Amino acid sequence: MFPSTFFASILLKDPMFLFLSGLGLLVLFFWYFATELESRKRNVGTFLILGICGLMALALYPPKESLKGGIDLVGGSSFTLQVKPKLDETTGQPIPLMKEDVTQAKSIIEKRLNERGTKDLQTYETGEDKILVQMPGMSPEESEEVKELLEKVARLELRRVNLEGFHPGPDGRTLAERIDSGDEPRKPGFGVFKHSYEDREGNTRTEFLLLNNRVALTGKDVATAYPETMGASHNVAITLTSAGGDKMINLTKDMAPGRDRIAVVLDGEVITAPTVQSVPLGKRFQIEGQSSHDEARSLSNALKNPLENPLEIIETRVISPTLGAAVITQGIWAGIIGLTLTALFVLIYYRTAGLVALIGLTVNTIMIFGGMAMFGFTFTLPGIAGMILSIGMAVDANVLIYERLREEIGHGKSLKSAISAAYDKAFSAIFDSNITSLITALILFWMGSGTVKGFAITLTIGLLSSIFSAILVTRVMFRWGNDLHLLKKLSFLDLIKSSTFDFLSKVKPAYVVSGLLLLASLGGFVFRGQKGLGIDFTGGTQIQFELGSHHIEQAAVEASLEKVQTSKRPSVQEEKAISGEQLTIRCADQDVDAIVANLRESFPILGEKVEEVKNGEKTGDMVYAIQQSTDSVSAALGKDFMIESCIALGLGLLGILTYITLRFEFSFALGGFLALIHDVVMSAGIIILCGGELSLIHVAALLTIAGYSVNDTIIIFDRIRESLKEGDGDVKILMNEAINATLSRTILTSLTTIATVTVLAILGTGQLQDFSLMILIGLIVGTYSSIFIAAPVVLWWSERKGGSLRKEILHTTLAESDIQTVN
Template sequence: MFTPTVLAASLLKDPMLLFLSGLALLVLFFWYFATDVEIRKRNIGTILIIGTCVLCALAIYPPKENLKGGINLVGGFSYTLQVQPKIDEDTGKPIPLTPDDLKQAKSIIEKRLNALGTTEMEVVEQGTDKILVQIPGVAAEDAPGVRKTLDQVAKLELRRVNQDGFKQDGPGNLTLAERIFKREAPRMPGYTAYEYKQTHEDIERTSYVLLTNRAALTGKDVQEAWPNNQMGKVAVSIRLTSAGEDKMINLTKDMKEGQDSIAVLLDNEVLTAPVVQKVPLGRDFEITGQSNLEEARSLSNALKNPLENPMRIINDREISPKLGATVVKQGMWSGIVGLSITALFVLIYYRTAGIVALFGLAVNGLMVFGGMALFNFTFSLPGIAGMILTIGMAVDANVLIYERLREELAAGKSLKTAISAAYDKAFSAIFDSNITSLITAIILFWVGSGSIKGFAVTLTIGLLSSMFSAILVTRVLFRWANDLKLLKRLTFLDLIKSTKWDFLSKAKLSYVISGILIAASVGAVAYRGESSLGVDFTGGSILTFQLDDKHLDPHEVETAVAKVETAKLASVQSEKSITGELLTIRCAEGDAPKIEAALREAFPLLAEKRMSGDNEVYAIAANVEGVSASLGSDFMKESLLALGLGLIGILIYITLRFEFSFALGGFVALLHDVVLSAGIVILLGSELSLIHVGALLTIAGYSINDTIVIFDRIRESLKSSEETDVKELMNEAINATLSRTILTSLTTIVTVAIIAIFGGAALKDFAIMILIGLVIGTYSSIFIASPVVLWWSQRKGGSLRKEVLRTTLAESDIHATP
């Protein structure tokens, strides 16, 4: 009997079955858009929806195992690594560590553990020779495997085997290599003896080889490494660089086939020492000796990211969620309440059509969670930001379609014709707005790291699922309702009446208002300087109390810390190690003494003292260490680079799909929203932190989505109307989309406002910044983006209509029958 667990495991753990399932759904997807037969379209769409929902449900089940939370939400493990100095091959003496050695080790650890950006881990430099690694959701039984990955230097070397080492002489007929290894014979200049362990049919055999001291090839010569399993033989395939290939040819060209050998060493241990069967060897070779495919995969990942400096794990700890179970519950319940209010509004406002929209949103949510589970992605605060954005865009897509449907019904069309026309006309706006956000997400994933990648991953999955649910799912439901005669008419509430406001005449006033706010924001940043950035960006100190078997409530500690006048906001975290419980506070450099004094005064446990010799000391000692920024200058550069490239990508796409005037308007509005949102937060006295980065990315995505919808309507009006006054046409287009703009903004604002009020202190900063961004984004789409489009098109006596009609892609818009 197939239970859901067994079915899910059999499908998701078999790569071929999973691939075939995905391929079948992809074929159905393209078949759906390729056919023009309504009944066939309806049936294919139904199978596609059911298949997608089943696959996502199986990926999620059971949710406790398959939905992974970030370290802020679920806790995990913390490892403290000490970077060891390299040894000079000529003198044998250690080479002093440099800051670059620490940065290289940090970078390699991130790549090994999080190559795809699927895990919201944190890697920070600590002191002059330590690296702190925090990994979410690591179970106790998985911790040793992570430890092994961290501990592995992956120093790969290829050395020539001296055949004299196999000669047997002396007592016991030992080989020369074995006698040298056991120090029963003097060392041979230029050579070192190594132990070589081989396992065959579960029988381990130890032999000895004599190798040259200098490696012919090293890990720097490896271009690519990957695991393979052919005919039950597990190995790691290696491909060398061009320089590595030359070194391999030089090493093997004078060797004798079937006689000479090459030894492959990893971290100074001989993995294999095969006899050369063909000379000279070239660019590709294999390393054998792994017991299973997982071991080969781990080795290949390490070989692709070799450490130049060895590392030693000096501490590992189990850490509690930074936000705590209470805060997580608050966030979840406030989100559920906010979404429920949004759903209720959609249901009341759009009535029967609202039921269809809610079904589409439910499928959208299932696909987001299913996609995250299917690819083992991690939910974090920035990831949740991506979810909020995609839910907002999914609601927006439905509002776009329904407001178009209202117009078509008002024009006297039959219900079936009106539904078809509404989907057809709304498609380009939905497509363009989602594609621009998708461009941003892809660039963020490509350029960013850590939390930025987490946001990009969630946003990408959400965008694809929202387009699927809004365009395909709801359309198929309407087809069934029409074909089964279940839907004879549709009625909507009409609270936002048609308007004829002259928005573009307010351009100068809006420029003045925005200019004043931007100047004030820039002034606030200049005045506050580094104090406008949180510890995430600037680094600081970690204050640690070793509590052993005692306990302090982290939330009570947070309350006590909040009362201390500090240079920057501090964060509190509870951790567990083999020695017991620890309490750590990350704070600005110089704040640690004040926080320590305040906590010892607030908690009797920390105030207890004992005698140490003739001196009285605190029973619970405090340790202070400098710590690098968890984001730091590199993260800041990555964020700015990702945002800059995203803006350029959007500029290019809008230029191709619309015209450069529109691209410039969207670019200016997006830059305006990001700068102003961050500036107002700083003006209000807050510090920019990791949470704010997620919020800014959300605002950028939401802003461009709103702007594109208005641009699409303006372009449509310019192409279809004979009106000569372009300014008047643009005003009409903005007024036509005003109801959609207000409805979408209000539903999203209500959801975020509830999170800000009831979501707890940890989510308050995040929600407040998004609220500010939503208001600014809605304002800029109307009062900044559109006036810039008009100004640029008219600056040399040009005509926006002619530009639109002249644009090739604008004349051949993407049309698809959903």
């Protein structure tokens, strides 16, 4: 490791450095917004920008080590686990395995391995008693740690020690020791456990304990568990639930201090058996004797998430990237081309102001990547979707400010006054649009898991970065330009002239078109049913070929399978195991025979036959040299994931509905809500109607579309509200004027975003292309709905009982003055 890399890693792992850095930046942040002096605001803002960029750059160095790719981008490790039956405490016989046991084990695994939600962890059930766990590439040391964590049942039990077990017999051995050796009959209701420990001189001692078979407390009674390290001592501090505390009191209230003992049993092994020093004991106690802080942390995590059933790792594999190096390269080039087109547009259209915007976007990008690196978050394809959305919103914020600036300059204001007014007037729209998206992101993070959580994390970091870069960074740059007399005049292209189009008079045709498309979309869902859902959601069969030392290109297999008529599109994956390379295809149950026949015909290695050998003797029958195995596979994050995503998105919609109602009026909330539902249903419906299949990647695309739709709608709503507050006359005319005033911003932002996504759709293949196509559909539908669905619904709802939208706005419960801009 280079010295600079070592220095950066040491600093970022030092809690004191992170605390002082964060505290200093927080002080600068509040100082910036608190001060009224322009020169001081400029200077403080500059130091704040440099400080944040410096910290993020430190977190990013070196990029190859600091930025983590998800399993869909960089490959990773795969563990196949078998869920074992638990034993009856009374009879010791296995209890038949239930479906709920496997589901509970899957849930606990997710919590153990992804406690902070920072990893792209994928877990799904396969067969009747197996769970497949996929994680991004990790070192051999990390893989061993994961294995240990997966197999740890963490069945915690507290049992009373029967002191009769220590009574010596004629041969000097204790009763417990004689029972263990079989020289004494078992005592009903009690069992013997061996306890190894170190005495004060450091010598290892072993004692035999006679423990009550009745378990006084279990892991279910644990409320919290966390590691504690003091010097060389590493312990786990445990706090019991209220019910657990009552059980502890009942257990110890009749004990004799200094004589009676309690045994702490973990996974059938006595960890410690201390003598009770005071009675009764309460809700808190410690498990001592862990060899390191990492071991204590691992144990505490397992205790918080105890397994009811033991797990056995029956196979470990190293998986190649699902998308493949070629697709990653396509994505990188598409991103570069798309961002280059956006940068050129901003520079050409806004000229000097465009250069300022690019500086802000650069800071925004540094903050996104630096934040992901600093907190150890993983980049996945859905996560990149969140980043695309947040960067698009950052571009949108700059366009919004500059279009306002154009208006203020057109009103004859000086450049300095026009810049100040533009930021003041654009602030509420930028704030509202980002906050509504942030509400959705936070709820998705809270409710979601895996793919959804990865999207939410990236989107949250991106939204906070975009607000900072658009409002603070570019404002500070303009202050420097004014104070140094570098900016005397700003000029922009004006390709989209002011219009007076009567959008609200086109309500009926728009409703007819939308209604027909929505009915067609819903009809597509009903008519195609399971055919419109990919294997991710319906499950299917996993076909596996053990290739050994042979190799078949994944791209060649995918190209070959395109010639096969299948009920669902199969997915191909290269894998490596101890036995060598493996080829795995996930497909619909009814497509297995056609796919196997095609592959054996297309690839000579798979079509080669040899004479069958049984029990060391040849049978004379010819069989394939490379046999295939098949196993039923449940939906990868399937129905549970879909339900979870829908609940999270529904709660997000409820949060947005509440916020818009408070910030605007219910009529606006209803318009935004219906427009968002319109966009999500129609985008998914168009994919279904065109013969596509919805998969997990489309869920990420729909979340992106929802975020874009809300952002676009809120900005139009903000301008409508401003026009109705300040203007007189017919409400419908004022609403049309407001929509026309934002038309240039709507068109410019939509075109730049559409251009970027179009490049991605053209250059991408596979999942990347599926994702891009849905985003492209959603962008077009979302732009349309903000104007022709959301705004007309607002007018209709406010007037349905003879009400006045202007009066509603003037009496809104959350006044504009409640959120002050201090730029």
